Amino acid sequence: MIYPTRRAIFLLLAGAPAALALGLVRPELWLVAPAWIGVIAACLILDILFGASPRRLALDARFPYQVGVGDPFELTLAARSSGTVPGGGAELALQVDERLAEGGRIAGRMRAADAGDAHPHTLVQTLPLAAARRGEARLEALWVRWRGPLGLVWKQRRFGVGGAISVVPSLRAATEEGRRLFQRNSLFGLRQQRLRGEGSEYEALAEYHPGMDRRAIDWTASARHVKLLAKEYRVERDNRVVLAIDAGRTMAEPAGGMPRVDRAVSAALLLAFVGLKLHDRISLFSFAAQPHALTPAYMHTQDFPALQRAAARIDYAHVESNFTLALAALGARLDRRSLIILFTEFTDATSADLMIRAAGRLVKKHRLLFVVIEDEELESEERRRPHAPADVTRANVAAAMLRERRLVIARLQRLGVDVIEVPADAMGASAVEAYLGIKRAGNL
Secondary structure (H helix, E strand, O other): OEEEOHHHHHHHHHHHHHHHHHHHHOHHHOOHHHHHHHHHHHHHHHHHHOOOOHHHEEEEEEOOOEEEOOOEEEEEEEEEEOOOOOOOOEEEEEEEOOOOOHHHEEEEEEEEOOOOOOOOOEEEEEEEEEOOOOEEEEEEEEEEEEEOOOOOEEEEEEEEEEEEEEEEOOOHHHHHHHHHHHHHOHHHOOOHHHHEEEEEEEEEEEEOOOOOOHHHEOHHHHHHHOOOEEEEEEOOOOOEEEEEEEOOOHHHOEEOOEEHHHHHHHHHHHHHHHHHHOOOEEEEEEEOOOEOOOOOOEOOHHHHHHHHHHHHOOOOOOOOOOHHHHHHHHHHHOOOOOEEEEEOOOOOOOOOHHHHHHHHHHOOOOEEEEEEEOOHHHHHHHHOOOOOHHHHHHHHHHHHHHHHHHHHHHHHHHOOOEEEEEOHHHHHHHHHHHHHHHHHHOOO
């Protein structure tokens, strides 16, 4: 496509008043007006004929076919020409899915490749992107345009990209953070002897040394052997751990630029990675208005991709979560005492009443850990210094909502439920720390 620039239109309109005035003063010079139009038209034709031609361009778009939600990646665009390309570069407009850019449009510039490159007659640009939500993000079309040598016409070419990027739960946190936690927590590393002395399963008798827990001294055995002996324990393994994710309306809302459910999925995968390393039996469960399928209990690291595929199927929902039905269905599926780690969100005591009742029934048989994200927006509104009456109203409303939130947490804790409230960016690491703490205590 070729069309005039603002410069061409301005020059054409600017000559009209001058030609009209000259025609009124000297009528015999009326030919100046058509001559001016002819000059502009000739310049437009020259601008079209010379310079780079859009028909000779061919697009090469390179992008990953699968990325994790929130993980940065690069989209490389290269428009190669059999002839020349504009030395000043070109403008680009890319139509993409709203998962990749707000509004579905990315604008920028493409630069001409250097003379030493393998393809010198090329316009290139690398766009740093990050997907905000899971699903299939399509790349629809690319528009490239540049001015002619005289700056009178736009030369434009539209390319149909027609590609798609599959946005799946992020594994970056599960791998990087998992390795870091294992390095820091050598207690649960590969050295089996470090597992002795902790936990609840009896391992052996050992000679007492300063620093050991005095409550572990076996006085009967010590009297028989005439020296202090202490019991050593090992950390329990083969525990059943269920990672339950609330996928209802409140979890679809963003926290720190990413939906809460996506943060919960990433944290659950990190927990699954650590749990499989510790030889626990890991299952994944999700629910919204209806409970979704409970995965089998996996206990080997090679089963981690199956958990990833199950996590990728957790969809966004804009309905209220049915905790009564979901937790009752989950409890009926569990035939042994399990650790249930529930990623959820609540706002007030009234709407959370059914959740508290369902948790109270479940905690009688199982160990329950709730993981919720701190509401930084409410806390900032409560702490903000007011400058107007409206600021005071917002601060009071925020304080009331935070009190309701703390009331729900207190009611859950009185029932025997463990609750941790964590920052959005530290959700995975905090959940793993709580999980490791429960295993250290050996009271699952």
